[in-house]
Each structure stands twice: as C-alpha cells, then as structure tokens.
Amino acid sequence: MYDFSKMTGAIHEWLSSLMPSILVTTIEWVLIGVVFLALFAILGLVLVILERKIAGFFQFRLGPNRVGPYGMFQTVADTVKLLLKELVSTNKVDKFLYNVAPFFVIIAPLMIMAVIPYGFGLTAYDINVGLLFVMAVSSIGVVGILLAGWSSNNKYSLIGAMRSGAVIISYELSMGLSALLAIVLLAGSLNLNDIVMSQQAGWWLFRGHIPAIIAFVIYIITGTAETNRVPFDLTEAESELGAGYHAEYSGIKFAFFFLSEFVNMFIISALAVTIFLGGWLPFHIPGWEGFNNSMNYIPGPVWFFLKTGVIIFLLMWFRWTFPRLRIDQILTLEWKYLLPISLLNLVLMAFVVMMGWVF
Amino acid sequence: MGAQIMFYILAIIILVFSFLAVTSSKVMRATMYLLFTLIATGGLYFLIDYNFMASVQLIVYAGGIVALIIFAVMLTEKIEAKIALPDKTKMIFAGLLSIVGSIVTIYILLSHPFKESSNDIGQTVSVIGENLLNYGEGGFVLPFELVSILLLASLIAAIVIAKRKFDN
Numbered sequence: 001m002y003d004f005s006k007m008t009g010a011i012h013e014w015l016s017s018l019m020p021s022i023l024v025t026t027i028e029w030v031l032i033g034v035v036f037l038a039l040f041a042i043l044g045l046v047l048v049i050l051e052r053k054i055a056g057f058f059q060f061r062l063g064p065n066r067v068g069p070y071g072m073f074q075t076v077a078d079t080v081k082l083l084l085k086e087l088v089s090t091n092k093v094d095k096f097l098y099n100v101a102p103f104f105v106i107i108a109p110l111m112i113m114a115v116i117p118y119g120f121g122l123t124a125y126d127i128n129v130g131l132l133f134v135m136a137v138s139s140i141g142v143v144g145i146l147l148a149g150w151s152s153n154n155k156y157s158l159i160g161a162m163r164s165g166a167v168i169i170s171y172e173l174s175m176g177l178s179a180l181l182a183i184v185l186l187a188g189s190l191n192l193n194d195i196v197m198s199q200q201a202g203w204w205l206f207r208g209h210i211p212a213i214i215a216f217v218i219y220i221i222t223g224t225a226e227t228n229r230v231p232f233d234l235t236e237a238e239s240e241l242g243a244g245y246h247a248e249y250s251g252i253k254f255a256f257f258f259l260s261e262f263v264n265m266f267i268i269s270a271l272a273v274t275i276f277l278g279g280w281l282p283f284h285i286p287g288w289e290g291f292n293n294s295m296n297y298i299p300g301p302v303w304f305f306l307k308t309g310v311i312i313f314l315l316m317w318f319r320w321t322f323p324r325l326r327i328d329q330i331l332t333l334e335w336k337y338l339l340p341i342s343l344l345n346l347v348l349m350a351f352v353v354m355m356g357w358v359f
Numbered sequence: 360m361g362a363q364i365m366f367y368i369l370a371i372i373i374l375v376f377s378f379l380a381v382t383s384s385k386v387m388r389a390t391m392y393l394l395f396t397l398i399a400t401g402g403l404y405f406l407i408d409y410n411f412m413a414s415v416q417l418i419v420y421a422g423g424i425v426a427l428i429i430f431a432v433m434l435t436e437k438i439e440a441k442i443a444l445p446d447k448t449k450m451i452f453a454g455l456l457s458i459v460g461s462i463v464t465i466y467i468l469l470s471h472p473f474k475e476s477s478n479d480i481g482q483t484v485s486v487i488g489e490n491l492l493n494y495g496e497g498g499f500v501l502p503f504e505l506v507s508i509l510l511l512a513s514l515i516a517a518i519v520i521a522k523r524k525f526d527n
Contacts, residue, residue: 133410142422143394189484
C-alpha cells in the first residue's frame with residue numbers, strides 16, 4: 001500500500017523550510033486549487049471524447065476521427081471554440097441571476113471532488129461526515145439549474161429546469177436514504193476514508209449480501225437520474241425543449257453546464273466505487289495469496305480510476321441503449337417503487353447488520 | 360489569524376446579503392440573497408469544525424428550503440413586478456422597533472460572560488445518534504419524538520390538501 005500522505009508531508013516540510021507558515025498555507029491552497037481545477041478540466045476533456053467514441057462504437061460508426069490520431073484532440077478543439085465564442089443572452093433577463101447560475105452548477109461538483117479519497121492519504125478535505133457533505137453540496141447544484149432555467153426568460157428553459165428540479169429532488173431521497181445509508185450501516189461511519197478502509201476484507205457489494213446488491217442497483221438508477229442522463233434526460237429532451245435549462249447560454253457559460261454534467265457523472269461513479277467497490281483498494285480474491293500480493297503493487301489511484309472507468313462505461317452504455325422516460329413515469333418509478341423498496345431495504349440491512357450476517 | 364480573517368469575510372457576507380434580502384424588491388433576487396446568507400452561515404459552522412451541523416445546514420436550508428422557495432416563487436403570478444413599499448408610519452415604527460431590538464441584543468451579547476467550550480463533543484455520527492435516542496439525563500429523545508410527530512402531522516396535512524377535490 002503506497003502512503004501518499006508521506007509524499008504530501010514531504011512537500012509540506014520542504015515548503016516550511018523555505019518560508020513562514022502563513023505563506024506556506026497560501027501556497028498550499030493555491031497548489032491544491034490548481035491540481036483540482038486541472039483534474040476537473042482533464043476529466044471534462046477525456047469524458048466528452050470517451051462519450052462520443054463509445055456512442056460511435058454502439059452505433060457502428062467511427063465517431064470523431066479528424067483532429068489528431070483517432071480524433072483524440074477533438075474535445076481540445078471544441079474547448080477552444082467554446083472559449084472564443086461570443087456571449088449572447090436573451091432580452092429582459094435578470095443579468096445577475098443569469099450570470100451567477102453557471103457558477104452554482106460548476107462549484108458543486110468541484111467541492112465534492114475535494115472529499116473523495118483517490119488513494120491512501122490522498123484526500124484534499126478529510127471530513128468526518130464526508131457522505132453527508134457530498135449530499136449537502138450536491139443539493140446546491142439544483143438551485144443553479146432552477147435559476148438558469150428561470151432567468152433565461154424562455155419557456156422551454158423554464159420547463160426543462162422545473163423537470164430537472166423535480167427529478168433531482170425526488171431521486172435524492174432514494175439515493176441518500178437507502179443506497180448510501182445502507183452501506184453506512186455496514187461501515188459504521190460517514191467518513192469516506194473510513195468506509196474505504198472498512199472494505200479491506202472484501203468489497204461491501206459482495207459482503208453485504210442481497211441488501212447491498214439492491215442498494216447498488218438503486219444507487220446506479222438514482223445516480224443516472226441525478227446527472228440527468230438518458231433514460232432520465234427529459235430535462236433537455238432535444239425533440240421537445242431544444243436544450244432544456246441551458247438553451248439560452250452560449251460560449252464559456254454553456255461550457256460550464258456541459259462540463260459540470262460530465263464531472264457529475266464522474267462523481268456519481270467515484271462514489272459508487274468508494275462505497276460499494278472498495279475505492280482505491282486493489283482487487284483481491286480470498287485464498288489466492290500470490291495473486292493478491294501482486295495486485296498490491298498496483299498503486300491506489302490506478303485502481304480508483306480503473307473502477308470508476310468501468311462504472312462510467314456502464315452509464316454511457318445506458319445512454320445509448322434505453323429510450324427516454326416521460327416525467328410521470330419517472331416520478332412514478334421514484335415515489336411508488338424505488339422509495340418503498342429502498343426503505344424496506346434499509347430495514348433489511350439493519351437486520352442483517354444486527355444479526356452479524358456480514359462475512 | 361487565518362480563522363479570524365475567514366470569520367470576518369463570512370460575517371460581512373452574512374450581514375450584507377441578509378440586509379439585501381429584506382430590502383430587495385425583486386422576489387427572485389431576495390431568495391438568492393437569502394441563499395447566500397444561509398450558505399455563509401454554513402461556512403461559520405465549518406469554521407468551528409462542526410461539520411455535521413454545517414452539512415445539515417446546507418442540506419436543509421440551502422438545498423431544501425431555498426429550492427422549495429424557488430419553486431413557490433416560480434409558480435407565483437407577476438413575478439417580475441416590484442413589491443410596493445409600505446406607508447411611511449409603518450416604516451418608521453418598524454425601524455424604531457428594530458433599532459431597539461438590536462440595541463438590546465448587542466447589549467446582552469457584550470455583557471454576557473461567554474465560557475470557552477471544547478468543540479470535540481458530538482463530532483461523530485454515532486455520538487449524535489446515541490444522544491438523539493438517549494432517554495437519560497441530557498438525552499434528546501423527547502424533542503426528537505416531538506419533532507417527528509410534528510413532521511407526521513404536516514405530512515398528513517399536505518396529503519389532505521393535495522387530495523382535496525375542487526368542487527365548484
């Protein structure tokens with residue numbers, strides 16, 4: 001197991017030997033900020049090209065193939081185009097609210113990225129209520145979406161925002177109440193690092209019996225809905241709404257919405273990995289000592305991003321497989337099926353934990 | 360030092376935006392100023408390392424109540440219209456009342472001998488859960504149950520209102 005806190009500690013000591021403590025703190029703030037912004041931008045670039053390539057794969061076509069080898073620099077070109085575009089807005093908008101909405105949407109995922117453990121000792125903000133913090137900050141993103149739809153002064157944007165708000169607020173319940181709480185019952189902590197460390201004997205998806213599998217399935221469904229992806233993408237249903245709540249945004253402001261959507265998908269996958277699939281812990285098979293020892297040599301972040309990539313592929317697979325649901329079908333699914341199932345599942349999980357049936 | 364700077368920044372945000380929230384005549388803007396005030400209050404809790412309270416503040420107020428207010432505001436008619444100002448006498452009396460109230464509050468705050476307390480109690484979730492279900496001394500099971508009964512009553516009331524048929 002590679003301890004990354006030694007590396008970060010060495011950087012801290014090296015900086016401390018050079019300058020006074022207040023300057024060290026400032027520089028470390030800036031460093032961490034730059035690292036996370038870079039990760040944010042890289043994730044956006046990589047996930048967009050990945051999505052387009054996978055879409056091509058599922059539809060028997062090549063996808064982007066002009067810019068760079070296999071079209072790998074297509075998203076870089078797209079980003080440059082977005083940066084250079086003129087910022088236009090509709091008439092009679094409340095300028096302040098119209099301009100502040102993209103920031104709400106983009107700051108929420110950036111704050112969540114700070115609490116996710118990427119490796120042993122590699123968390124920016126190791127907070128004792130990490131999971132609660134994630135739910136709290138993600139609920140602020142909704143405000144940005146509602147605000148964007150309302151302040152655009154466009155009926156299609158407003159309808160998109162209302163749909164999005166309804167879907168996100170209702171699916172947050174199942175996600176927080178059941179899927180995540182069920183695993184908190186097993187791990188006995190809300191700290192994401194503790195949850196990862198509690199899976200050393202085996203991932204919760206396998207050790208938690210049937211309730212953990214039910215919780216995982218519910219989590220994946222609600223996670224897809226939270227990120228407004230197909231089959232829950234009626235908020236930006238192209239055929240009826242244009243582009244939904246961000247129809248009136250252009251240039252870099254549109255890029256903010258677009259980027260945050262993809263980073264939200266990464267966060268949903270990263271949380272699924274952290275909570276159900278052992279986070280950055282290597283893949284172990286009980287009894288296979290040699291195999292397990294050799295797996296330990298692969299560093300934690302590699303495992304983390306590998307597992308996250310698998311879940312992201314799953315979400316993209318959904319996108320090119322399922323048809324879109326109507327708003328009443330979505331709300332029926334949540335309130336009449338997922339919520340009762342997840343509440344019962346929570347009781348079942350509490351019973352399993354109480355009887356000590358976890359192996 | 361750093362904590363003090365952060366405290367003053369958050370305090371200024373809270374003061375400015377709560378003033379704007381009550382003086383703004385546009386409904387949506389007032390809601391947003393309220394949201395900024397509530398988020399900055401959550402920041403104060405983060406500053407004293409009470410992360411649980413801060414997260415709950417963000418979930419309940421910033422995420423829940425403000426989203427609800429925004430939905431309500433979106434459904435109101437004439438959302439663009441500015442709110443008419445109340446008449447002069449009401450404004451003068453309200454101003455006097457708030458000045459007296461703030462003088463009393465500030466006097467109490469300045470004269471009260473505050474005791475220093477450690478902030479490492481009630482940090483972990485298990486401690487909070489045990490205190491909520493503790494019926495011994497210093498336990499919170501009675502208020503907890505009372506709040507849940509209140510919540511149940513409001514839930515039933517909401518269902519009754521929503522199910523009511525419109526009989527003309």
